[in-house]
Amino acid sequence: MKLTVKEERCSGCNVCRVVCALHNAGAVQPSQALLKIKGEFPDPGTYKIAYCNQCGICADSCPEDAILERDGEYNIDYELCTQCLICIDSCPFDVMVVTESEYPAKCTGCGKCVELCPRQAVLADQG
Amino acid sequence: MLYGYAGKILTINLNTGKASADHIPEDLARDYLGGRGFVARLLYDRLDPGTDPLGPENIIVVATGPLSGHLLPGSGKTHFGALSPATGGYGDSNLGGHFGPTLKYAGYDCMIIEGKADQLSTIIIDNETVKIVPDQGLKGKGAIEAEQELKERLGEDYQLLTIGPAGENKVAFACISHDFGRQAGRTGVAAVLGSKNIKAVAVRGTKKIPVFDAKRAQEKGEEMYKVCFGKPGFKTWTPFGTASITDWANEVGAFPTRNFQTSYAEFHEKINGQAIVDRLLVTDKGCFGCPTPCGKYGHTTTALGSAYVEGPEYESIATLGGSCCLEEIEEVAYANYVCDQLGIDTISAGVVVSFAMECFEKGVISAEEVGREISFGSLEDTVYLLEKIAAREGIGDVLAEGVKQAAAIFGDGSESYAIHVKGLEWSGYECRNAPGMMLSYMTADVGAHHNRSWALGYDVSQSDADVSELIEAGTGGKLEISTPDGKVDHVISMQHSRPLFDALGICRLQSMEIGFETFHYEEVFELITGRRLSWQEMLAISERIWQLTRQFNVKHIEGFGRDWDYPPRRFMEEPVPSGPNEGRYISKEILDKMLDEYYEKRGWDKNGIPKPQTLARFGLD
The missing domain is CATH 1.10.569.10 (Aldehyde Ferredoxin Oxidoreductase Protein, subunit A, domain 2)
Structure with missing residues (x-):
């Protein structure tokens, strides 16, 4: 699933981040979430959502060609990954993380954030 | 291992400038759950009679609950407590926002701040690293202004508590501020922070909280959100939040x-x-x-x-x-x-x-x-x-x-x-036609606060309807005299159920306002902690905490007893001059009867002091 957002609906609750980390890292640990919420307070009182739009820049940066595109989604092939972590710095949205086992992780398009967002601020991109 | 908990209590001694982390005692978690329970027990154990609320010997306890920071609705609550400068007795207050979960991700369920810094300082917690940093530049700054400055300095990952000039000047009702507009408002906890020369606390946490059955806890958490989404109140209550109740409070003549x-x-x-x-x-x-x-x-x-x-x-x-x-x-x-x-x-x-x-x-x-x-x-x-x-x-x-x-x-x-009880100002419900709500205010451990028992809906409707249902139903223009019958039992029941959420570290509003069922919390509690407790068993823990906070007041307030449980004379003697409850008030005689019944059912003597056998029954002797 490719994501899109409507930031004006976001209330900053971070449910997306909690379920993302739980589903993808198997832990209650939002620092492992693959999207970010930034509140801009006190002025102007808005939320910014950083998320993976499957731009593929991480794949372009990978010296091992370990990030592979399929049906518009990019996924890491951990058999090929050499843990160089170059992709982490390449992400223009800063939404890739280093896992406990020191591998990179990126949005898998699982859609859990879309499913649980109480505000429908994170959505499936229908194209 | 204590599943669901981060596992540690962080103690910060401002006299020595040192911090230490100790394991959460298993009996503390077993008997008091967390949040308000930890606050009450630790304050009771650590403070001696005669302690000056604004002296360095007072302590501040900040505590999350076993469900804080997990995947379930409203898991963002944090509880604060100290000997209150407002009442001289048990003081606590809580806030939502993001501080508590982040404290848990840093590895701590609970933080105790003791002693006094020699100059205005900020406590900065970054996982295991704790620093007390002199910060005179923040002196006199507004609470929101200070948060903005610290957020810019430390980064978005930090969650902050700040106090304003009122806290620095030890105003008895100074509040702790967080997330640009959420406050631990009541009982003057920020004055205690100010008395310790602490302007702010910042925390960053990147660790995980252990979960007993992570896969099923995730499934249950997801289900809980989806159940919430389906409640009628989800769509009707959310757009206006707590302000939803303003018109209804006027309709039932309870608007101060x-x-x-x-x-x-x-x-x-x-x-x-x-x-x-x-x-x-x-x-x-x-x-x-x-x-x-x-x-x-x-x-x-x-x-x-x-x-x-x-x-x-x-x-x-x-x-x-x-x-x-x-x-x-x-x-x-x-x-x-x-x-x-x-x-x-x-x-x-x-x-x-x-x-x-x-x-x-x-x-x-x-x-x-x-x-x-x-x-x-x-x-x-x-x-x-x-x-x-x-x-x-x-x-x-x-x-x-x-x-x-x-x-x-x-x-x-x-x-x-x-307008106060015990020295704490009355919150937003006028009670001259609400005997249950009046008793709630009179007997709340912190003073005149509504969050221990909100019996107003029962006073008006004689039902357990949630708030969105009450608003929807209205009164149809008919507002009968509300009698004391059955109110004492209802108040006691609410004084266990509402504060239980504060011990679990979660928000009660999904349950109280839109009718989210409590059995969900039993199930998710077991999946997260590995401990099976029925809601009734959790309520029994909440009752223990209630007895403890009463005994805390007996211990710390000289001459404490029945006289501390009355509302101001206005409510017992002056008829309401206008509006739906015109002409109504509740006499002292009626309130005395309610207090007699309340004390008896609580196992307290005629003066409102817990009897030795009552304390023994809850393991508090």
């Missing part, structure tokens, strides 16, 4: 107006939830994990200036709008903003300011003493008094101690309309 002289405000539709949405709203602002955000972040413009401000929540509408008679939502919001920057609890602030207005109206205090003429309905006078209080200048130095102390100084009968 003109320092609680009456219980209905003609202008209520100008300061209700719809007014917020139409005239202020910028964005809904939710606490951590919240599907139903109360936070209505807005922008207000008045003759005194413009400001961004979160709220006003219902309580601020009731006390600043109703009690001080600020008749436009923009003015209520601006007064709210001033309180937030100064770091003053809006509930106590509204009650203290409206008390001063009535004292002036009755000639108890003069223009010379106040520094000017003041009147109900004036935003300028409200802000003038708030600033005097925070700076402790002139009349503000007296008012900074709260209405109980101020009335003792002003005299001239003003204690009759100093």
